Amino acid sequence: MGEPTSKTMNGRCAAPPDSTAPIATEGATGLTRKAPRHTLLRRVRTPRRPRLWFEILLIGVSYWLYSQIRNEVPEQRVTALGHAHSVWSFERHLGLGLEHAVNHGVNSVTWLIVGMNYYYATLHFVITIGVLVWLYVAHPGRYGAARLVLFTTTWLALVGFWLYPLAPPRLMTGLGFIDTVKVHGTWGSLSDGSLSDVSNQYAAMPSMHIGWSLWCGITVVSLAKPLWVRILGTLYPVLTLTVIVATGNHFWLDAVGGAVCLALGYAVVYLVYGRWVYRLPRLPEPART
Numbered sequence: 001m002g003e004p005t006s007k008t009m010n011g012r013c014a015a016p017p018d019s020t021a022p023i024a025t026e027g028a029t030g031l032t033r034k035a036p037r038h039t040l041l042r043r044v045r046t047p048r049r050p051r052l053w054f055e056i057l058l059i060g061v062s063y064w065l066y067s068q069i070r071n072e073v074p075e076q077r078v079t080a081l082g083h084a085h086s087v088w089s090f091e092r093h094l095g096l097g098l099e100h101a102v103n104h105g106v107n108s109v110t111w112l113i114v115g116m117n118y119y120y121a122t123l124h125f126v127i128t129i130g131v132l133v134w135l136y137v138a139h140p141g142r143y144g145a146a147r148l149v150l151f152t153t154t155w156l157a158l159v160g161f162w163l164y165p166l167a168p169p170r171l172m173t174g175l176g177f178i179d180t181v182k183v184h185g186t187w188g189s190l191s192d193g194s195l196s197d198v199s200n201q202y203a204a205m206p207s208m209h210i211g212w213s214l215w216c217g218i219t220v221v222s223l224a225k226p227l228w229v230r231i232l233g234t235l236y237p238v239l240t241l242t243v244i245v246a247t248g249n250h251f252w253l254d255a256v257g258g259a260v261c262l263a264l265g266y267a268v269v270y271l272v273y274g275r276w277v278y279r280l281p282r283l284p285e286p287a288r289t
Contacts, residue, residue, distance in 0.1 A: 050136055050143050059132070066154055080165040080202035084172050087205075087251050099169050099245050099252065100177060106246035107178050116243045117186040124209050127236065131216045139223055145269050145277045146219055153211045153258075153265035160257060166205040170248030180247045206257025207250045213240040214262050222278040 091097040107113050128150075135143045170179035180186075213236050220233030244250040269277055 050140055052136070055136065055147075062151060062154075066158065076165045076202065077167075080167040081172065083164060083205075084167040084169070084251075087166065087253055088169070088172070088175070091251065091253060096252070099248075100175070102242075102245050103169065103178055103180070103248050104176075107180050107183070110184065113180050113246065114184050114186055116246055117181050117184060119239075119243050120209070120247050120249060121181075121187060123240075124212060127216055128212045131219055135219065135223075139282070141282045142223065142278055142280050145273050145280055146215075148272070149262070149265045149269045149277060150212070150215050151265075152268050153215065153261045154208060156261040156264055157206050157208050157211060157258070160206045160261070161200065161203040164205050165202040166254070167202050168204045168249045169251060171201060177248050204250055205254050206261050207244060207254035208258060209240055209244050209250070210237065210255040210258035211262045213237040214259060215265075219278070 088097060088099075091099075106116065132143075132147065132150075135146055139146075169175075169177040217233045217237045220236075221230045224230050224233060241252070241255050244255065245252060266277065273280060
């Protein structure tokens with residue numbers, strides 16, 4: 001009979017391995033790290049390589065469902081306008097009611113406000129989709145968790161739309177706010193024509209323009225290597241905040257609401273995966289045949 005494998009060289013029995021402390025491999029680096037002990041699930045979720053067809057289907061169906069639910073939120077005009085006046089009064093009480101001055105100041109520069117109108121109508125979707133595609137291609141190990149943050153943030157926003165209908169400044173009559181899209185006749189007005197019938201006008205709190213742009217910025221700053229790309233990632237949510245205020249689409253407090261939803265989204269995903277989204281292990285490169 002051979003020597004028992006449980007004995008060490010000095011004859012003593014080796015302690016059994018700690019089965020409660022699973023080891024996670026850090027991809028191509030070859031480093032190993034102990035998985036965190038306190039997670040929402042009994043076992044820490046490990047990243048999987050995403051499947052393109054599933055991601056396209058998931059994002060398409062999820063956004064369609066989100067749009068349907070968002071637009072089914074009762075358009076409580078009187079309540080929403082009352083909330084808008086309350087928010088505006090609260091901001092002015094704090095001495096931070098800046099929206100009116102920014103709205104009028106930027107509107108006086110035609111080329112700037114027209115550019116901001118198109119920025120508001122398009123980049124919200126274009127840049128978010130672009131960051132998702134970049135994550136899918138360059139960071140597949142972090143893609144699923146980061147996408148879950150974005151989804152969780154968006155669904156939390158639906159709760160805000162239901163609980164706190166809020167009119168944007170541009171719809172507040174008698175206070176002099178300018179609907180810059182209507183005034184300059186640019187594409188993307190949600191208060192005129194057929195778009196007013198399919199888009200909820202009183203879903204300003206929280207601002208998903210801010211929630212999504214912050215997600216994009218944090219993702220890019222955390223994972224991109226070129227300094228100039230990280231600088232752009234930092235500037236993007238700042239520019240978005242300026243745009244949503246200048247165009248009369250949001251109060252700055254709506255931006256705070258969007259940031260809170262995003263923070264909750266990151267917290268939920270941290271509990272699921274057991275670590276910061278952008279510190280999940282990279283997936284090894286697929287074997288070439």
